[in-house]
Amino acid sequence: MSDTTQEKLQLGILSKDVIKHIDHWCTKFPEEKKQSAIIPALRYAQDAAGGWLSEDLIKAVADYLDVPHIKAFEVATFYSMFDLEPVGKYKIAVCDNISCKLNGADKIVDHIKRRLGVNCGETTEDGRYILRTCECMAACTNAPMMQINDREYHENLTLEKVDEILDDIDKQEDGK
Ligand code: FES
Incomplete structure (x- = not known):
């Protein structure tokens, strides 16, 4: 486990399970194209967080994928499958x-x-x-x-x- 991963687990923003899923999706794309994993990464993060994405969570996903925050915000705010405030389970x-x-x-x-x-x-x-x-x-x-x-x-x-x-x-x- 990298230091960065450990830091995020300590912060409690991304759970071990979410990180496992994100890592799995990252293996499907070339190292320099991790951005391609933003949608599945946000979906798993959203599910684990009770169905919505906070700003901190979106930033944590972007950080984990080493992409600028704005890239993850663009996706999270564009697709209707993402919620940016608490909603029904x-x-x-x-x-x-x-x-x-x-x-x-x-x-x-x-x-x-x-x-x-x-x-x-x-x-x-x-x-x-x-x-x-x-x-x-x-x-x-x-x-x-x-x-x-x-x-x-x-x-x-x-x-x-x-x-x-x-x-x-x-x-x-x-x-x-
Ligand atoms: S009109 Fe196509 S699924 Fe409802």
Whole structure:
């Protein structure tokens, strides 16, 4: 472990696990192109930090990759998958583009709003969910769809299916 790595672990900004993932991604690019690992590095850092990136965290990722802070800030502020303030642990994004809209996306959004008691862009009081709409996620043939936490796709949604998905999450969280 390098001195620099040790320093960051001591500062507690990047966890060992995050550093392990960043190191893994760095092996995929030439040494002088570490900047290419910024997106996965920020994603792991964000996940480990509870779903959002503080300025210190963005700087720590940039420092670890030996790139100027501005490069990491450019990425973090450009992509919608990054949040720069605390948000719900589960990020629900319902696609409301044409195929999904024609197949009932508005009803899905209204149903989730009612169930969670939030409007789009808001986090539930318990910090469990944030609800958003999003642009086409390339799942148009199985519209309507929603994504949870930038990874899980749920397609051919119905109100019942939405409830099952959210019930499962609630059970999992309440059982902790
Ligand atoms: S329009 Fe919703 S996934 Fe394409």
